[in-house]
Structures are given as structure tokens and as C-alpha cells.
Amino acid sequence: MYTVREFAARAGVTVRALHHYDELGLLKPLRKPQTGYRLYRDPDFARLEQIVVLKFLGIPLKEMRPLLTAPRASNLRQALRRQQRVLAEKRTQLDTALAAIERAEQALTQTDAPDWNVFTQVVKEIEMHNETEWTKKYYSDKAKAKVEARRQEWTPELQERVTRQWTELIADIEVALAKKENPKGAAGQALAARWQQLLAGFTGGDPEIQQGLNRMWADKPNWPEGEAKSFHIPAAVTDFIVAALTRT
């Protein structure tokens, strides 16, 4: 039986952190009857260690609960793999930033006034490089050029709106699934039409781009999974759309 302070000292965390974990329901100690004082015991120690480890690995506190109580390792391993990808992407981010700084320093040693042009060029290059890199391999050269051309016209806000439209559509489809709606019915066809609309917004009706997209989706399990929430489309949803679009 430890008090907060003792327990915190033993575990190498602060009292405030323990309060926080308690609030989040991650680690709820016993309470002394009248006073409400927290009372920690040995099993709590093990659990806290697990929390600390997961935090060290960069896993958000809010996602930890299921991992801590899971009796089997499968979801833990899943989480680790996800986290691995997230961290890896962050690292390449960092690497590019570092590279940019180095290049910029070189440029700065030559002139006394900051040469923002060189500077911004470097960064832009790198940014583009990163963003498009992972999708590249799916497109033919001609398709790449076309996609690139479209990118130029995309404002980030347009991006947002489109993303929202997709998520809304997916939500609607999930509702339809829950209602056991028939893909061939009117409602199903309407959803499929919205789907194709959105898709056309990206491909511009270009078959080469469509091809590339197809390849990309076929390889979905291997997508990177960065901070940019590449929207997760449940398999059931795509199945529904496929069913709606295939002619009988």
C-alpha cells in the first residue's frame, strides 16, 4: 500500500501524472474510505509500467486501455506495427527537415543576407517529394504527370471538403449496411452514384489515372499510415459499392 507520492517516487513519474491516469481511467487505485486518498498496490505498479512503456513508444494515452487489459498479444502487436509506421514516417519527416537545414546553412554561408529563395525552393522540393512519393509507384508515367497537374490546382481547403465528402459518404453507406439495404435498390444505386461522382472529381474521368488508382487500392494493405488520416474504408463498405456497381 503506497500513497500517491510514494508510488510516484517508486515508479519515477510525477504525482500529477498519476492523477491524470486516474482521470483517464487508465490506472484507478483503491481509495481510502473516508478521505478519498489514493492507495496504490503492487499490481498497480505493473500496470503503470506498461503505461509508461506504451507512452515511450508514442502511443496516445487514450488508446491504451484496450491494450492494457488484453489477455492476448494480438491487438498489442497490431498496435505496435501501426505505431512503427507512424514513427517511421515521423522520422523521415525529421530527416527531410534536417536535410533542408543543412542545405540552407550551406546557402547561408555564402551570402550574409538570408536567401529565402534557395531556401523555400529546397523545402518545396522536399515536401513534394515526400507527399507524392508513396503513391508514385502505382501510376504510369503519363498518369503521374496528370495527377501532378491536378495536385497543383488543389487548395488545401478543397482537399478538406473532398475528404469530408468521402467520410460522409462512407458514413452513409455504413448506415445503409446497418439497414441491410440492397445495393441494387434505389438507395444503393444513389450511394454508388455519389461514389462515382467523387471518384470522377479526382480522376477527371481520365482512364490512366483510374488505372493507377485501381492498382493503388489493390495494394491497400501496404499503404503507409501517417498522421494524415488516410481515410479508413471498411471492407464491408467497398464490398457494398462493388455489389452496387457490377451489372447483373
Added chain:
Amino acid sequence: MYTVREFAARAGVTVRALHHYDELGLLKPLRKPQTGYRLYRDPDFARLEQIVVLKFLGIPLKEMRPLLTAPRASNLRQALRRQQRVLAEKRTQLDTALAAIERAEQALTQTDAPDWNVFTQVVKEIEMHNETEWTKKYYSDKAKAKVEARRQEWTPELQERVTRQWTELIADIEVALAKKENPKGAAGQALAARWQQLLAGFTGGDPEIQQGLNRMWADKPNWPEGEAKSFHIPAAVTDFIVAALTRT
């Protein structure tokens, strides 16, 4: 002359971001007389690009203003170097986390139940390694062991308290400096005494540790500068203490 939306589209940022930069005083556009509408012009574009670049490099928005208006490159280069160190440290952090995940996965492939022991061990190892690594080179082997032993007893809260005591002391010394207090006077001696007290709290009066510390401070310009605020002690302060402690 662009409206927010146009300008945002041209620059590849969101309208909200522009609002935000405006609020922070980073990029204040003209305003249309009656309506208060924001009006951006070409010079604003250049400035925005600079902001975007610095953000890409991970520099906090609040620190950007002086860098943007600085006519000469010197403080920009300073900032870049600082940022380089910060990023580099973050990267090693990431690397260790990634390494930990890999090791953990290996451990997990063998058992089905999560083996938290192996797991926490790995992380602890690595954490220690990191924390002490950069100070290591200043200490003799014997001193290292002693410092390590002391570390074990330090709770993070004790850490905090000590840190605060140092910052308070430093603040007090700066006040004394402002008053042009004499280091040899009573006030100066009192401050020096507090200094030695705090130091003794770390060294435990051990000469080997003291030696290592001396070497470390002598090498101060080369310290890493992570997120962990290694307290910055102005040169004037150390000078004051040195003057107070050297026997006449």
C-alpha cells in the same frame, strides 16, 4: 490584391491558418476600410513563404517574428543551428523507440501472451542509455557509477524542486547583478553559499563527481539542447559566482 481565400489558395495554406498568423502578428495584411476584410499583397506572399518554411523546420510560430524581420542572417543561422540540435535529438528519440518496438516484436513472436517484462526492461535500458549518454564522457568511471547511484534516488519531483531552486538562485543572482552588488560583500557571499549548497546536493561532496562536473561545464558550448530545458545560466551569473568564490 487578394482576398483571404484567393491568397490561401495561391499559397497552399488554409484560411484559418492565415487568420491565425494574423492574430499572432506574424502576417498582418491590409484591411479594407469599411468592412475590415483582409487584403493580401505580393510582399505578404514572400513573408508567408518564409513562415511556411520555418514551420516546416519545426520552429514554433511564436519565435518566428524576430527571424522574419531580421535584416541579417546571423540570428537566423543561430536559430537554425538550435533547431538542428532539437530535431536531431528528437530523431534519436524516435530511433530508440523504433528499436524498442522491434525488439519487443521479436519477444512477442515467441510467446502469445504479452511479455511485459522483457518489454519494460528494453525500454528502461534504452531510456537510461539516452539520458546519461551525453553526460557520460565527462566523468571518470568511478564517478559515473556514483552519479548513477545518485540518479536512482532522484524522484522526478525532487528533480523539479532542485531545478526550481536553481532557477530561483539564478534569478536572485541576476537581481544582485542589476544592483551592482559586490560579489565579495555579504549578499554576494550568501548567494555563493546557496550555490555551493545546491552543488553539494548533486555531488554529495564527492570530489570525483565534482571533477566530472567541472569538465562538463568547461565544455558547455557543446551541450545538446533538447526539449529538456537544460537551464541556461548567463555568463554574467557564473562570473559573479566565480568572483565570489575565489579567494582574494
Added chain:
DNA sequence: CATACCTTGACGGTGCGTTAGCGTAA
């Protein structure tokens, strides 16, 4: 008149640090 775009608040999210005000244990 409708519609698209502008404005200024203000809340939310991440992981706690940091007062602040107020009971409790030794």
C-alpha cells in the same frame, strides 16, 4: 432575394505542469 464570402469569437485535442483553495495526517 439568394448565395458565396467575409468577420470575430470560442471550444477542442495531447499530456500533463502549475497554481489555488481547502481537508487531513503526524
Added chain:
DNA sequence: GTTACGCTAACGCACCGTCAAGGTAT
């Protein structure tokens, strides 16, 4: 009684995303 420790509540930080309520341009 004093002092050290416990509790909850609430703000703060970084960078905007995301409504919301209400004017303006076309």
C-alpha cells in the same frame, strides 16, 4: 498548532480545425 501531504478544479501550452452568429458582395 504547525507542517507536510492529500484532494479536486481549472487554466495554460501549439497550431490550427471546426462550428456559430452575423455582416457584405454580387
